[in-house]
Amino acid sequence: MHPRVIASVLGAVVAATGAAMLIPAAFSYLISDGHWLSFALPAVAALLAGGMVFALSRGRPSAYVSIRDVFLMVVLGWISVAAAGSLPFYASGLMSPVEAFFNAMAGFTTTGVSTTEELSPSLLLWRSMSQWFGGIGIVVLFVAVAPLVGFGAAQLYSAEAATPLAERLTPRIRDTAKVLTYIYVSLTVVLAAALLAAGMGPFDAANHALTTVATGGYSTRQGSIAAFDSIAVELVLVAGMIFSGTNFALYFQVVRGRFREALTNAEYLAYLTLILSATAIMTVSLYAFDYQQSPLTALRLALFQSASLTTGTGFSTADWDSWDPLSQALLMVLMGIGGCAGSTSGGLKVVRALLLTKNAFQDAFRMVHPRAVTALKLGRRVVPERLRASLMGFFFVYVATLVAGTLLMALHQVPLGAAFGSAFACLNITGTAPGAPGDPTFYAELPATAKLMLSLLMLLGRLELFTVLVILTPAFWRG
Template sequence: MNRLLIIKTLGLVLLCEAGLLLPSFLLALTRQESDARALLICFILTACAGGLMILARPRNTQVGYREGFVIAALAWFFCALFGALPYMMTGTLNSLADAFFEAMSGFTTTGASVIKDVEALSHGLLLWRSTTHWLGGMGIIVLTLALIPSLKIAGMQLFKAEVPGPTKSKMVPRIVNTSRELYKVYLIITAAEIVLLKLAGMDFFDAVIHTFGTVATGGFSSKNLSVAAYDSLAIELIITFFMIICGMNFALHFYLLKGKWRPLWEDNETRLYMGIIAISTLLISWELSNSLHMSWGQALRQSLFQVSSIITTTGFASADFDRWPAFSKFILLALMFIGGCAGSTGGGIKNARLLILVKAVSRQVTRLLHPQAVVPVRLGTGVVSREVVESVQNFFFLYILILATATIYISSLGIDMLSSLSAVAATLGNVGPGFGLVGPMTNYAGLPAAAKWVLSLCMLTGRLEIYTVLVFFSIKTWRD
C-alpha cells in the first residue's frame, strides 16, 4: 500500500475543495454577512490541511487498484468532514452528526437535509451548500484529475473507483482529457440552465442554487417548499428537462456536442430510461386524476416533475407526494431503486444494471429450455462479459442486503417501518426525500443521531456504488 501517495492525492483533493469555498466566502463578504469570517476560517483550515498533506513525497506515483479504491473512499469522507465545518462554525448546526450528514448529503448529491429553515441561511452558506452538490455531481476525483494532470498517476484506477455504472470507458485516449471533456459538458449544461431559469423569472442567485441542485441531481433548494415555492409552470418545465438530461449518460452529451446523434438513438439504456419516465408519468397522472380529482393538465404537471425528480434522484418537490394515493407512492418508491443511467450524476441501481439483470434472467430461461444453446447477454450491439454480468448480480444482491440491514437498524431506533424503509432507500439511492417522517415537506432533523450516522454511510455507499466502500473496509486491502 502506497500510503504517501494516498496522503498526497487526498491533499490535492482538499486543496480543490478549499478553492471552491472561496466563492461562498467572497459572496458573504460582499453582502456583509456575519458568516464571512467563519467561511474564511474554514477555507484556511481546509487549505492548510491540504497543503500539509501534499508535502508527502511518495517514491512511486503509480496508483494501483488498492490505492485507487482507498483514495476514492477517503476523498469523499474527508471532503464531507471538512465540508461540515461551515455548518458548525457558523452555528447553523451544533452537532457533528447533523453537520456531517448535511455535508455528506451535499457531496453525494442526496439532497436529504436536517436544516429546518433554509431560507434563514446566509447567501454565503447557501452557496456553499449547493456547491457541495455541484462538486459531488460529476465527482471530486474527476475534478482533481481534470485540474491537476501533473499527478502523473494511472488516473483510470481513480476513475473506475468513483464513476458510477457497471462499466467504465474513456471517451478520449487519456483519462485526464476524459475528465476535462466531462466537465466541459457539465459547465455548458450548468450555464444553459442558469440562463433559462433567469429568463423564467428566478433571480440570479436562486437560479444558480437550483441549477447546481439540478445538474448534480442533488435537490438542495434555497426555499423551504423547494420548487413548489415558485408555483411556475415554466420553471418546473425547465428543471424537469435538465433533470432528465442529467440523469442520462454524460458520454452521450459529449457525442451530441460533437454532432454525433447516433449513439443516443441506439442506446438501449436511454430508451428504457425514457420509457420508464413516460409510463410512470401516465400511470400516476391517471390515478391523481381519478382519486384526487385533478384536471389532466395539473396531474401531468405534478406527476412528470416528481417522476423526473425521483428517478434521476434529484429530490426536488413541486407537490407533497407523501399525500398521494398508495399506488402512486409505490411507483415513486420503485423509481428510487431504479435511479438514473450509468455515467450520469444520478444515483440508484441504474437502468443499465436493470437491463443486464433482465437479460441475464431471460438467458437463464432460454438455457433451461435449450441447454446446448449459447445465448450471450447483449446491450445494443455489444456483448456483456460474464464478469460484468456477475458483478451486476452481486451488486443487486448487496444493494438489497444493505437496504434490509439498514432498514431493520433504523426501525429498531423507534422509527416506523415506512419512514425507515424510505429513509434508507432515499439515502442509499441518493434521492433525498422519502415518505412519512422524511417526506418532501419535512426533513431528517427529527431522527436520532445514530440514524443520521448510518444514513450518512448509506449515502457514501450508494454514491460510490458499494464495491469501493467494501474494498476500503476489507482487511485484504490493508495488507502489505
C-alpha cells in the same frame, strides 16, 4: 501501500475545498448575512492544513500505485471533503459536529437530505455548491493532481466511476476529465440562463442550476419548486433533470456528430421510456383517484415528479406523500432504478435494471429450453459472462445493504416504514421518501449514531457500493 501518495491527494482535495469556501465567504460579506467568518476561518484552516500535508508528503513521484491505494484515495477523499465541507455549518452555530458532517455528506454525495431548511443565503449557496462539486465527482480534481503525485489517473477514474459497461471518451484519461467538465459546466450555464428567462431571480436561478445538473435537489425555498408556482420554471427543470440524468458520454457522441448512435442508445431509450410510461400511468391514477382538477394538472404533477425521482434530484411541486398508493409506489420504483450510468443520478441505474430484466427472461427461457445458448445483449453489444456475474453480485449487495441499513435504523427505535424509507433514500441518494423521511425534522431528531450510519449509506450509494465495501474486507488489508 504508499501513504505519502495517499496523503498528498487528500491534502490537495482538502485545500481545494477550502478554496471553494472563499466564494460563499465573499458572497456573505457582500450581502451582510452575518456568516462570512463561518466560511473565511474554515477556508483558511483547510487551505493551510491541506496545503501543508500536500507539500510535506509530495516527495519523489512513485512509479507504481497499487489498487488498494486507489480505493483508499477515493473513499478517504470523499470523507475528507465532507469533513472539511462541514466546517461552515458547524462554525455558523446552527449544527453540532455530527449534524454538520451529515449535511455536508448529503451535499457532496448529491443525496440532498437536510436537517434544516432555515439557512442564510450564503449557507444555501454552499449547500448548492457542494452538490455541484459532488456531482461531477472528485475524480476531476484527482485527475488534475495525479501528474503532481506521480501515478496514472486511469486507476482513480475506474474506482470513482464504478459503472457497468464504462466507456472512455478519449484515449487519455485527462482529456476524458476535461470533456466531462466542459459538458457539466455547459449544462449548468445553459440551465441557469433558461431559469432566468423563465422568471427566477439570479440567486434562485444560480442555485437551482447547480443542484439540478448535479441531480441533488437542494432548493432555496422551503416549499421547493412548488414555491415558485410557475409552469415555465417546472418545464425548464424537467428538461434539466432529464438531460442531467443522461449518460454524459452521449453528449460527447452528439458533439462528434454521431447523433444516430446517441439517440438509439439502448439505455437512453429505456430511460426515456421509463419516465414517459410512469408519467402516463400516474397522470391517469392522479386524475382518477386523487380527483385533480383536470387531466392537464395531473399530467403536470406526474411529469415533474417522474423526472425528479427517476434522476434522484428530489425536487417537488406537490406533497406526493398524500398521493394515491399506486402513484407513490411508482415513484418508489423510479427512485430505486435511478438514471443512466455515467450521469450524476443515483439508484441502481437504468442499464443494470435493463440487464437484470433481460437476464431474468433468459433464465425463464432456459427452463423451457435447457440446451439453448443465449447471449446477454445490450443493444448490439454482447455482455461478457464476467459482467453478468458481477451484475448479479452487485444486485445482491445492493439488497443486502438496504436490508442492513433498515435493520440498523430500526435498532435506533425508528418505526419500520421510516427505517426503510430513510435507508432507501440515502442509499439511492435521492434524499426523500414517503412519510417521515421526507421531512427535515425527522433527520434532525435522529441520534448521532443514526446520522453517521446514514452518512455511510450515502457514501456507499455515491460510490456504488463496492468501492467502499472493498476496504472493509480482511483481504484488502492482508499482504
